[in-house]
Amino acid sequence: MSIPSVTVIGAGIAGLTAAYRLKQNGFSVKVLEALPSSGGRMTQLEEQGLKYNSGARLCYSFYSEIQKLIADLGIQNSIVKHGKMNIRCQTDLEQYSLPLNPNLDLLTNPVLSWSEKLALIRLLPDLIGARRRINPGWMMTAENFDEQTLEEYILEKVGPVFLEKFIEPVFRGTRSWNPEKISTAFFLSTAPFMMPGSFTFGFKNGIGQLTAELAKHLDIDYLAEVEIVERDSENNNCIIRYTVDGKPTELMPNIVVCAVEGGNVSHLVSEPVSEEVLFSMQ
Numbered sequence: 001m002s003i004p005s006v007t008v009i010g011a012g013i014a015g016l017t018a019a020y021r022l023k024q025n026g027f028s029v030k031v032l033e034a035l036p037s038s039g040g041r042m043t044q045l046e047e048q049g050l051k052y053n054s055g056a057r058l059c060y061s062f063y064s065e066i067q068k069l070i071a072d073l074g075i076q077n078s079i080v081k082h083g084k085m086n087i088r089c090q091t092d093l094e095q096y097s098l099p100l101n102p103n104l105d106l107l108t109n110p111v112l113s114w115s116e117k118l119a120l121i122r123l124l125p126d127l128i129g130a131r132r133r134i135n136p137g138w139m140m141t142a143e144n145f146d147e148q149t150l151e152e153y154i155l156e157k158v159g160p161v162f163l164e165k166f167i168e169p170v171f172r173g174t175r176s177w178n179p180e181k182i183s184t185a186f187f188l189s190t191a192p193f194m195m196p197g198s199f200t201f202g203f204k205n206g207i208g209q210l211t212a213e214l215a216k217h218l219d220i221d222y223l224a225e226v227e228i229v230e231r232d233s234e235n236n237n238c239i240i241r242y243t244v245d246g247k248p249t250e251l252m253p254n255i256v257v258c259a260v261e262g263g264n265v266s267h268l269v270s271e272p273v274s275e276e277v278l279f280s281m282q
Helices: 013-024 064-073 104-108 114-133 139-145 150-157 160-175 184-188 209-216 262-268 274-280
Strands: 005-009 028-032 044-047 050-053 079-081 086-090 095-099 200-203 224-232 237-244 247-251 255-258
Touching (some): 013 064, 013 209, 013 255, 064 209, 139 184, 255 262
Parallel strands (some): 005 028, 005 255
Antiparallel strands (some): 086 095
């Protein structure tokens, strides 16, 4: 029996992990990456001697899949736990400090009125329910909370001061994410799990150490610009047309994994099915 072949498009953390797990399970795997290096939004870049993160700055201890990946790669000793982190906020009228991870200190913070402190209780049912039903490493488990923006949710549950003084600095200030645009699903897939005992961490060699270790185990073509993915139903496989350094190339794997931004899927796949079109709209 022949070994099924898989081509993974994209060498970010998602594509590398998918390729690594598929290889572990006996598949023949090739990874195509348009950039000259792997890692995507989870790596460290350098320009003119200045090192900076391409996206992710830290990992959460409650991501069990990441923890298992670290153990499989044998890099547990490279984990660097972060200490308690606070955010310093300043306006024209005041300055105050916030914990990056939510905790009971919120109830003693003078910025919040007692009415909004009491209103925080309204979050408890959702937070408790989220811990039971949501897997923070699998966002589909939080889809029930994806119809409302975080701004709408906080205004409904707590109030405008908590939104302005706490939610906005944490999301807009430290992540450059706008509460009026992001989903409540993200909030409820992280906040309920930031309990005593959880922590954030990085790696001795920077946030890109995890993706760099994954890449060592994989067959990756860099500077591979994928033009189109076509289905070949007669031969039960796919055709990938791409270029490497301007040279046209083809692959004919049994399976293709598009580990790219959802909006790019419909541009890569010829005659996408309804599920692929829907995914590209997310």
